[in-house]
Amino acid sequence: MNNDQNKDFLPPQHPVVKRRKIGVLLMNLGTPEATSYWPMRRYLKEFLSDPRVIELNRALWWVILNGVILRFRPQKSGHAYAQIWNKELNESPLKTITRGQSQKLQKALEANPDMIVDWGMRYGLPAAGERIAALKERGCDRILLFPLYPQYSASTTATALDKCFDALKTMRWQPAVRSVPPYFDHPAHIDALAKSLRRHLKALAWKPDLILTSFHGLPRAYLDRGDPYHCHCAKTARLLREKMKLAPDKLQLVFQSRFGKAEWLQPYAQETVEGLPAKGIKNLVMMMPGFSADCVETLEEVAIGLEETFKHAGGENFYAVPCLNDSPESIDMLEALVRQELKGWVG
Numbered sequence: 519m520n521n522d523q524n525k526d527f528l529p530p531q532h533p534v535v536k537r538r539k540i541g542v543l544l545m546n547l548g549t550p551e552a553t554s555y556w557p558m559r560r561y562l563k564e565f566l567s568d569p570r571v572i573e574l575n576r577a578l579w580w581v582i583l584n585g586v587i588l589r590f591r592p593q594k595s596g597h598a599y600a601q602i603w604n605k606e607l608n609e610s611p612l613k614t615i616t617r618g619q620s621q622k623l624q625k626a627l628e629a630n631p632d633m634i635v636d637w638g639m640r641y642g643l644p645a646a647g648e649r650i651a652a653l654k655e656r657g658c659d660r661i662l663l664f665p666l667y668p669q670y671s672a673s674t675t676a677t678a679l680d681k682c683f684d685a686l687k688t689m690r691w692q693p694a695v696r697s698v699p700p701y702f703d704h705p706a707h708i709d710a711l712a713k714s715l716r717r718h719l720k721a722l723a724w725k726p727d728l729i730l731t732s733f734h735g736l737p738r739a740y741l742d743r744g745d746p747y748h749c750h751c752a753k754t755a756r757l758l759r760e761k762m763k764l765a766p767d768k769l770q771l772v773f774q775s776r777f778g779k780a781e782w783l784q785p786y787a788q789e790t791v792e793g794l795p796a797k798g799i800k801n802l803v804m805m806m807p808g809f810s811a812d813c814v815e816t817l818e819e820v821a822i823g824l825e826e827t828f829k830h831a832g833g834e835n836f837y838a839v840p841c842l843n844d845s846p847e848s849i850d851m852l853e854a855l856v857r858q859e860l861k862g863w864v865g
Contacts (some may be wrong), residue, residue: 523560538596538632539859540630540634541604541632541656541658542633542635542661544616544637545637545638545646546612546639547640548563548639548641549643550562551642551643552608553599553603554596555593555626558596559592562587562591566583595626598819610814612812613639616666618841619666621635622773625852634653636649647685649779651685660696662697662863663682663695664697669754670750671740671745673740679697702750706854707760708758709847710842711805711842714839715762717783718837718840724801725801727799728767729764739781747783751783757768780834796832801834801836805838806820816838824838
């Protein structure tokens with residue numbers, strides 16, 4: 519008996535029962551709504567107030583954040599975002615790309631009309647909690663939460679799921695939920711990275727001396743407390759290198775986006791790139807396998823900033839491979855992961 523037939527058996531004045539559907543919610547980090555001071559400040563305040571992101575004494579950090587960082591950081595970050603802003607749609611590339619991933623994944627799953635794909639952000643808009651409510655309103659009594667972080671960290675995957683669970687706590691009638699586990703070593707992910715890398719290398723007019731896989735950094739203390747992120751990054755890089763049949767000295771790992779004076783995961787991207795030309799590395803390709811979509815860290819920090827660093831130090835050719843974004847490789851991977859995690863819900 520389907521839901522349309524159910525209405526014939528409901529008692530009088532019973533609330534409308536929607537056709538049962540399955541929701542898939544893609545979640546990424548987040549984005550400011552504009553590059554000016556106040557939108558940047560609102561975004562940074564939400565992001566940097568998260569205790570999953572900054573694991574310092576909360577009272578001390580509140581003083582540092584509100585007394586120092588939020589006075590000066592919005593201008594600096596706003597300038598970085600302005601370099602890569604999607605002016606046509608007046609939004610960050612991360613928002614454009616995540617929307618595209620959602621739309622293309624929906625099309626890939628169109629054979630099942632009872633599946634709805636949506637997208638949301640941990641920080642900023644559209645808020646993940648609001649999108650869960652919207653999926654529930656459309657009849658989704660089962661929702662697959664998909665944090666778009668291949669490698670697990672408490673500061674990314676966990677906090678995205680925390681936000682979703684906070685929203686679920688407010689619902690009288692909660693949907694059943696599942697979450698996609700980290701996919702750092704999933705064959706579909708490694709295959710997608712390798713296909714993308716091969717395609718972009720083939721288009722170059724020069725051959726790289728070295729490929730650096732750059733991952734977002736974390737304070738070393740997070741690893742010491744048990745965060746598996748470093749190990750996940752290392753395994754992704756190793757599996758990609760093996761898939762590409764490259765020697766260990768031809769594809770290496772670095773960590774970018776270091777902030778503050780504490781020790782972070784090493785080797786550092788900035789120092790590594792700066793020192794390569796002196797070692798005879800004149801042609802460099804960088805790839806960011808920890809990011810599912812291009813954003814300020816990949817476009818401004820790597821594709822602009824590290825290229826300047828490399829060439830200023832004597833490098834000749836530099837290329838930053840785009841993230842998987844909403845490419846065919848990406849959508850094939852997302853579809854494979856979704857279908858795997860929906861077994862039992864979808865025949």
